[in-house]
Each structure stands twice: as C-alpha cells, then as structure tokens.
Amino acid sequence: MDNKDFDVIIIGGSYAGISAGMALGRALRNVLIIDSGKPCNIKTPHSHNFITQDGKTPKEISTLAKRQVQKYETIKFYNKLAISGIKTKNGFEIITQSGDKFIAKKLIFATGIKDIMSxxxxxxxxxxxxxxxxxxxxxxxxxxxxxxxxxxxxIAFEIGKLINNWTKDLTVFTNGKSTLTIEQTEKLQKHNIKIIENEIDYFEHKKGQIKNIVFKDKTSKKIKALYARPKFEQHCEIPKQLGCELTEQNYLKIDPFQKTTENGIFACGDNTNMMRSVSYAVAMGGIAGAMANREIIEEEF
Structure with missing residues (x-):
C-alpha cells in the first residue's frame, strides 16, 4: 500500500468498524480499516433483532456492508493484524504483524472482545x-x-428472571453447590425454574447443537439451548498500550460520544459495553466516525 498517512485509522473491520468507516467516507476523510478477519460471532449461524437484516448470517451482513463502504474512494482496507501503537507529535502510528507502519490523526478501536471458553x-x-x-x-x-x-x-438469578420470559421449561445449572440465597432460590422455584447442582462432565452435541448435559455422576439432562456468560478479555491490547482506561467490567471506558480517556482515540462496539448486538455496534460505529470527523474539523478550522 503506497499511502501510509491517513486522517483516521480504524482497527477492527466488523460491524462497528465498517459503520464508522462509512460515516468517515461520506465525510471525505482518508481512512484505513485494519482487520484481521476474526470476528467473535464467526460461528453464529444467524443474526437477529436487526431490522432489515433479521435472519441473515453475520457473514452476509458484513460482506454487504464492506461492499457498500468500498464504494467510497477514500476508504482503504488492509487485511492484517495490528499489534502495537505509539503516540506521535501529530497523532498516532500503528504497526502491523507484518511490520507495516501507518500514521493517522485519530484512531477508532472497533476490536471487540475475546470470550474465555469454559x-x-x-x-x-x-x-x-x-x-x-x-x-x-x-x-x-x-x-x-x-x-x-x-x-x-x-448472575444465575438475574438471567433466570430474564429468560423466564422466553420459556417456562427452564433449569439453572450451578455446576456445583448453589450460591443462590434462600430468597433467590424460593423465587426461582416459585416460577418453576429448576436448580441442578450436579457438576457437569461434558456437553453432548451434534455439530454444535447441544443434546444433553452429562454430569460427573453419569446422569444427564436433555436440553436444546443453554445461556452462559463466560469471562472475557479485550481482543486488542493496543488501547491499553496507548493509555486508554478500562471500566471495572473490563470494557474500554468511553463518554457518550465514543471518546476514550485518551485524546484522539475513540472506541465502539463490543469492546465498550455488554450490549453485544449487531444493530448497537452499527449505531455506535456511526457515532464514533462522526465524532472523529468533528474533532478533526474543530482542530483544523
């Protein structure tokens, strides 16, 4: 790639990143989107709750989004992994795994999170x-x-209250001795939500479709879906390298305009909040792109 100097570099080319790119492309900004091609929802068969896109695969949505953004001539895509960043006199420098270096006035991180599997x-x-x-x-x-x-x-109690709206055939698997309070236990049981404390040995499944939960005592429980909230970490370490603060929940700390705690750096998508949905990521990306553009305008006008 001949050009190494951009107005904005977006790291992460999934929904939030591409949305930020569209906002900036329409603002005539020279933008580089660096993406490693490993979105966290890569295995999800269908995406829902996003009007006009309901039921499509995540790949279908992102492919169409990228195709539309590529129509803006000032947007460039670079399919590599960004591994480090440094502050410069006029902005930032980003270094990729292949050793390429790019500079920009502003950065947008749309890098998502990495789930830590059980x-x-x-x-x-x-x-x-x-x-x-x-x-x-x-x-x-x-x-x-x-x-x-x-x-x-x-957590089990709160998720139980929530999921009870979707099904009345609901069981909480504590995978060991329950730490639910007496009051929580009684309330769940009042709503016919069962509690099983047996330790889990493995999940019996066929191509990812769960069939049974098999316990260490050799008993089992038939199930079709299981809700879980695994721990996670930031998918990209560069924001922390550059001094961006994290919240207590390990998300990038942002203000209502997607600005991080470091000047010139914005963030959007799953790396900033627990609302892991395509529609919310797209909305946040649009705001981040517009606010990065606004900041450049204020500095240059």
Whole structure:
C-alpha cells in the first residue's frame, strides 16, 4: 500500500468498524480499516433483532456492508493484524504483524472482545450456536424449548428472571453447590425454574447443537439451548498500550460520544459495553466516525 498517512485509522473491520468507516467516507476523510478477519460471532449461524437484516448470517451482513463502504474512494482496507501503537507529535502510528507502519490523526478501536471458553468438554464447539449469551439475539428461536442457564449466585438469578420470559421449561445449572440465597432460590422455584447442582462432565452435541448435559455422576439432562456468560478479555491490547482506561467490567471506558480517556482515540462496539448486538455496534460505529470527523474539523478550522 503506497499511502501510509491517513486522517483516521480504524482497527477492527466488523460491524462497528465498517459503520464508522462509512460515516468517515461520506465525510471525505482518508481512512484505513485494519482487520484481521476474526470476528467473535464467526460461528453464529444467524443474526437477529436487526431490522432489515433479521435472519441473515453475520457473514452476509458484513460482506454487504464492506461492499457498500468500498464504494467510497477514500476508504482503504488492509487485511492484517495490528499489534502495537505509539503516540506521535501529530497523532498516532500503528504497526502491523507484518511490520507495516501507518500514521493517522485519530484512531477508532472497533476490536471487540475475546470470550474465555469454559474448559467443560463441548462448550467451545457449541458456543454461539446452541450455547448462547443473548435472548434478544437468539431467544425467539428457542422459545418454549428445554432451556438451561449455566451460572450461579446473583448472575444465575438475574438471567433466570430474564429468560423466564422466553420459556417456562427452564433449569439453572450451578455446576456445583448453589450460591443462590434462600430468597433467590424460593423465587426461582416459585416460577418453576429448576436448580441442578450436579457438576457437569461434558456437553453432548451434534455439530454444535447441544443434546444433553452429562454430569460427573453419569446422569444427564436433555436440553436444546443453554445461556452462559463466560469471562472475557479485550481482543486488542493496543488501547491499553496507548493509555486508554478500562471500566471495572473490563470494557474500554468511553463518554457518550465514543471518546476514550485518551485524546484522539475513540472506541465502539463490543469492546465498550455488554450490549453485544449487531444493530448497537452499527449505531455506535456511526457515532464514533462522526465524532472523529468533528474533532478533526474543530482542530483544523
């Protein structure tokens, strides 16, 4: 790539990043989108709760989005992994795994998060397919089915209240002694939500579609979907390298205009909040792109 100097570099070319790119392309900004091609929803069979795109595969949505953004001549895509960044006198320098260096006045991180998979056999294979995180994204498809929640304590109670709206055949699997309070236990049982404390051995599945939860005592429980909220880490370490602060929940700290705690750096998408949905990522990306452009205008006018 001949040009190494851009108005804005966007790291992450999924929904939030491409949306930010469109806003900046329409603002006539020279933009580089660096993307490693590994979105966190790569295994998800269908995307939902995004009007006009409901039921399409994540790949279909992102492919169309990229095709539309590529029509803007000032937008360039670079399919590599960004590994480090430094502050410069006039902005930032980003270095890729292949050793290429690019500079920009502003940065937008749309890098997502990396889920830390449970070590229970079968979890990774089912994650994003039948072990799911969001009822608004996937709950309708499993409504009134035999559904489980893999959680304990306060989290199990809160998810139980939520998922009870989608199915009345619901079981909480604490995978060991329950830490639910007496009051929480009684309330769940009042709504016919069962609690099983047996330790899980593995998930029996076929191509990611869960069939049974098999316990270490050799008993099993038939299930069609399981909600889980695994721990996560930031997918990209560059924001922390550049001094961006994280929240207590390990998300990038931003203001209402997608600005991080470091001047000139914006963030959008799953790396900033727990609302892991395509539609929300797209909206945040649009704001980040517009605000980065606005900041350049204010500095140059």
């Amino acid at each position: 070590d229970i056999k079968g979890f990774t294979e089912c994650w994003g397919i039948s072990i799911i995180h969001c009822p608004y994204c996937h709950g309708y498809e499993y409504s009134n089915d035999k559904t489980g929640i893999l959680a304990n304590g306060d």
